Each structure stands twice: as structure tokens, then as C-alpha cells.
Amino acid sequence: MEKDKIAYLDYQSAKPVDPEVIEAMKPYMLEKFGNASSLHEVGDWSTEALEASRKTIGNFINAKDPGEEIIFTSGATESNNLALIGYATRTKQKGKHVIISEVEHISIHNIAKYLQKNGFDVSKVPVDFNGTVSLDKLKERIKPGTILISIQYANNEIGTIQPIAEIGKLAREKGIIFHVDAVAAEGQVPIDVQKENIDMLTLSSNDIYGPRGVGVLYVRKGVLLSPIIIGGGQERGLRSGTEDVAGIVGMAKAVEITKQKMDEEITRLQEFRDKIIKTVLEKIPRSHLNGHPVNRLPNNAHFRFDFIEGESMLLSFKEKGIAISTGSACSSKTLEPSHTLISLGLLHEEAHGSLEVTMGRWTTASDIDAFLEALPGIVKRLRDLSPLTKREAC
Ligand code: PMP
Numbered sequence: 001m002e003k004d005k006i007a008y009l010d011y012q013s014a015k016p017v018d019p020e021v022i023e024a025m026k027p028y029m030l031e032k033f034g035n036a037s038s039l040h041e042v043g044d045w046s047t048e049a050l051e052a053s054r055k056t057i058g059n060f061i062n063a064k065d066p067g068e069e070i071i072f073t074s075g076a077t078e079s080n081n082l083a084l085i086g087y088a089t090r091t092k093q094k095g096k097h098v099i100i101s102e103v104e105h106i107s108i109h110n111i112a113k114y115l116q117k118n119g120f121d122v123s124k125v126p127v128d129f130n131g132t133v134s135l136d137k138l139k140e141r142i143k144p145g146t147i148l149i150s151i152q153y154a155n156n157e158i159g160t161i162q163p164i165a166e167i168g169k170l171a172r173e174k175g176i177i178f179h180v181d182a183v184a185a186e187g188q189v190p191i192d193v194q195k196e197n198i199d200m201l202t203l204s205s206n207d208i209y210g211p212r213g214v215g216v217l218y219v220r221k222g223v224l225l226s227p228i229i230i231g232g233g234q235e236r237g238l239r240s241g242t243e244d245v246a247g248i249v250g251m252a253k254a255v256e257i258t259k260q261k262m263d264e265e266i267t268r269l270q271e272f273r274d275k276i277i278k279t280v281l282e283k284i285p286r287s288h289l290n291g292h293p294v295n296r297l298p299n300n301a302h303f304r305f306d307f308i309e310g311e312s313m314l315l316s317f318k319e320k321g322i323a324i325s326t327g328s329a330c331s332s333k334t335l336e337p338s339h340t341l342i343s344l345g346l347l348h349e350e351a352h353g354s355l356e357v358t359m360g361r362w363t364t365a366s367d368i369d370a371f372l373e374a375l376p377g378i379v380k381r382l383r384d385l386s387p388l389t390k391r392e393a394c
Contacts, residue, residue, distance in 0.1 A: 007322045007367035011299060011360035012156055012184065017250070018209040018361070024253035025211065028246035036243050037234065046245040053252035060255045061182075061201060062192040063218055071217045071235045072248050076183045076204035077107045078229075079217035080150075082239065083179045083200045084111045086225035087148055088120055091177075095145030097121045101133045101162075102343035103155050105181055109339065121145075129344055130292040131160035135170065148177050153185035157327045157340045157356060158291030159300030161189060168197030177223060183207050187258040188266060188297050199223050205247065209361060210254030214247040261361070269298040269359050272368050276301045276357055279372050284379055290341065290354060301357040302327075304346070308382040310354045316378040322371055325356045 028049060034042030036050050051067060058066020073079045088098060100112050102124045112122045123141040125133050133151055149171050154161040164180060171178035179200040182191055187208040193201055200223060205214035219225060219238070231240025273296075280287055286306035305313070310326030317324045327338040337351035357371065 005321050007370040009357045009359060009363070009367060009371060010323050010325045011363070012356065012358035013325055014212075015206055015209050015360055016362065017206075017211055018254060018257055020257060021210055021250045021253045025246045025250040028249050032245075034245075036245055037232070046243075049245055049249050050243055053248045056252040057203070057216055057255050058218070060191075060259060061203070061218060062194050063220075064194060065221050068221050068236070069218055071219055071238050072243055073215045073217055073239055074213055074244075075215040076105075076181065076202050076207075077215075078239075079202040079204075079215045080105070080107045080181055081111055082217050082225065082228050083202060083219075084108070084115065084148065084150060085228050086238070087177060087179070087200070087223070088115055089226040090224050091147045092120075095147040097123065097143060097146040099123045099125060099138065099141050099146060099149045101125045101127060101151050103127050103131055103133075103158075103160075103340045104150065104152055105156055105183070106339070108150055108152070108181060125151075127160075127343055130295075131155055131158050131290075131340070131344055132292060132295070133162050133167070135163065135166055138167065139170065142174055142176065146174070146176050148179060150179040150181070153180050153182040153191065154189065154297050155291065155340060156184040157338055158302045158344070159184070159297035160292040161185065161295045161297065164198070165196045171199075172197040184297060187262060188269075188299060190262075193218055193220070205251035205254060208251075208254045208258045210251040211247045214244060214251045216251070265361065266298045269363070272359055272363060272365070273298060273301050276368060276372065280375065283372075283376055287379075290344065290346075299359045299363075302354065303357075304341075304350055304354045305379055306350075306353060307386045308379065309352050311352075312382050313355055313378055316382070317371075317374060320370070320374045320378075322374055324371070325358070326354055327356050 032045040034046040036046040054070040055066045058070045063069045098115060098120055100108055116122050125138045125141055127133050151162055151167055153164055168178050177199045180198050181202045183202060183204045186203050199220045201218040203216040206212045225238055227238050229240050234240050234243055277289055280303055288304050290302040290304055314326060337348050341351035341354060
């Protein structure tokens with residue numbers, strides 16, 4: 001199907017790059033292509049662009065000293081690796097206990113497994129039925145030797161926003177370093193690393209309509225890490241490898257555009273989201289909202305439907321030119337139900353009946369209408385075919 005005819009409702013998995021970002025990147029691939037480590041003028045252009053980008057991105061999250069605190073990486077997965085492995089390795093003399101939440105992105109879960117294999121002790125904080133981390137349960141897990149807490153700003157599947165400022169306050173009082181994976185939240189929720197007592201923060205470029213392959217780890221001045229990529233010593237020795245200046249300039253441009261458009265985009269997407277949630281819950285019997293009813297990302301509506309499987313829904317939507325998801329793209333090729341949905345207390349069959357709608361900068365009212373018009377027929381047809389269907393549900 002032609003791209004223009006597809007209603008794209010899977011912004012959490014991938015976003016298009018803003019055309020203005022591509023324009024900003026072009027000179028850094030064609031004319032200003034120098035290596036930021038070179039001492040000649042062409043190198044200077046890259047160094048200047050790199051430092052200006054650090055400032056733009058640092059200011060976006062209210063970093064105190066962007067020049068020192070913004071580390072460029074290849075993306076969110078690498079930033080998460082640098083934060084957790086880099087800090088745990090550097091700090092292991094002080095303690096070996098790390099806390100994450102049950103609903104972290106798969107990258108954090110797998111890094112935690114790696115740490116466990118390497119002699120660290122990892123605790124996972126459970127969440128309530130809405131996906132919110134409980135402060136009391138977090139407090140219970142803190143013990144002598146706890147060096148790091150890593151909790152996401154918002155969940156990339158169900159959209160629940162965590163009480164980050166409260167967790168940050170607790171971590172600071174206890175002298176524990178606090179890392180936040182802000183990938184799902186960036187551009188949708190204002191982030192202030194100083195006010196929220198965040199010591200390390202992961203950002204990704206594509207999640208704000210910048211190019212893929214670029215990310216940031218904010219590291220508060222004074223927090224010491226061991227590098228996980230060793231080489232020429234770029235990025236204050238924390239992330240060796242020649243910087244992708246064009247990509248970084250693209251991310252900084254994406255931040256500038258996001259800053260300008262954020263308020264308007266939040267209002268617009270929230271209206272779409274609320275319309276979708278209201279209509280689906282009213283029109284489709286035995287449908288349920290996953291995630292927090294209020295503290296949720298403006299662009300996220302996540303449902304489960306009794307008696308049917310998300311995958312079969314996706315295929316039916318695909319036939320109708322609607323691109324949608326059942327959850328995290330990172331684990332969509334496994335048959336396992338989403339660990340996030342299981343953490344909410346859902347049964348496997350309930351988790352398998354889920355559908356995630358995520359919207360973004362180019363979502364239109366007609367995309368939303370296409371989804372809402374197609375859904376009742378798809379649900380009815382699949383329920384008619386499903387051996388699980390109870391008569392009253394149809
Ligand atoms: N953290 C979160 C919350 C994510 O949603 C993702 C995936 N977009 C990542 C980390 C990893 O991002 P990437 O695959 O771009 O490295």
C-alpha cells in the first residue's frame with residue numbers, strides 16, 4: 001500500500017525524521033564533514049557544532065553544565081548500558097546492589113541480567129495494576145550496598161508516567177545514584193534533571209523526530225563512570241569513537257523543534273488519545289484500558305480485548321491500511337507475552353489480547369477515524385471466529 005494511504009499509529013516503534021532536521025544535517029555531511037578531533041578549520045566547524053548541540057540538548061533537560069554533562073552515544077540502548085554497567089563497574093567497591101522496576105525496557109532488564117552474571121545483586125520493584133512504581137516498595141528494597149536505582153520516566157508500552165520527582169528525592173536523601181530512561185517520555189513531558197534529582201538520563205534522537213543511531217546519556221557532574229567502549233577517548237573518555245556530528249546536529253535540531261511545538265503537540269495528541277479511549281471503551285464490549293487512566297503519555301492509548309489475540313488484530317488492521325502495534329517492537333517477534341503487561345498482574349491470555357495505539361507529529365484526525373471505524377468490525381469478526389468467545393461478548 002502507498003505510504004500516504006496508511007494510517008500510521010505506531011509512533012512508539014519508530015518516528016519519521018522531521019524534514020527540517022534533515023536540512024540541518026546536510027551541511028555536516030557535505031561541507032562541514034570534519035573530524036571533531038582534528039585541529040584544522042574543518043575540524044573546528046565540527047567541534048563548534050558538537051558543543052552547540054550539547055548546549056541545546058542540555059538546556060532541554062535543564063542540565064547545569066551541558067558541556068560536561070552531555071555524552072553522545074549511538075542510541076538509547078548504549079546509553080542505558082553506559083549508565084548501568086559504567087556506574088556499577090566504577091562503584092563496585094562501595095556496593096553491588098542495583099534496583100530497577102519490573103516494567104523497564106527490555107534493554108534495562110537484559111543489562112540487569114548481565115550485571116547479575118557478573119556478581120551484582122539486582123532487585124526489581126513491582127508496579128500496581130496501572131503500572132505505577134510504588135515508593136513504599138522501592139523503599140523496602142533499598143539496603144546497605146544499594147548503589148543505583150534505574151526507573152523509566154514513562155513506559156513505552158502502556159504509557160504510564162512514573163513519580164520521578166518523588167523517586168529522585170528519595171534516592172538523593174539515601175545517597176543513591178538515580179538513572180532514568182526517558183526515551184518514551186521525551187518531548188511529551190517536561191523533564192528537569194536538577195529539580196527531579198536525576199543523576200543520569202537516557203535520551204534517544206529518533207523519539208523526538210531526529211535521525212536513528214544517535215542518543216545521549218546525561219551524567220551529572222561528579223558522577224563517575226567506567227567507559228564501556230574503549231578507544232580514542234572521545235566524549236571525555238566515556239564513549240570512544242569519532243562522533244557522528246551530522247547525526248548529533250540532527251538531534252539538537254530535533255530538540256529545538258520539539259521545544260517550540262511541545263505544548264501544542266501535547267494538547268493535540270491528548271485530545272486524540274482521550275477520544276480514542278472514550279470511544280473504544282464505550283463501543284467495544286469487554287474492552288479494557290491498560291496503563292494509568294490519567295498519568296499517561298499524551299500520545300498513548302493501550303487496550304486489551306477479551307477473547308482475541310493482538311496479533312490477529314494487527315493483521316486485520318494491516319489489510320485495512322492501518323499500522324498499529326501490540327506492544328514493544330523490540331520483543332514483537334517472540335511469542336512471549338509482554339513482561340510489562342504480566343507485571344500489571346494480567347494473565348497470559350489477557351496480555352495477548354492487547355493493542356497499542358501511539359500517535360505523533362503527523363497524526364491526523366482521519367487516521368484516528370480510520371482506526372475507530374475499523375475496530376468494531378475487526379473485533380466482532382475475530383470474536384466470532386474465536387473458540388474463547390463467550391456468547392455475551394458479541
Ligand atoms: N528505552 C525505551 C523506553 C525504549 O522504548 C527503547 C526503544 N525505543 C529503548 C530504550 C531502546 O532504544 P534503541 O533501540 O533506539 O536503542
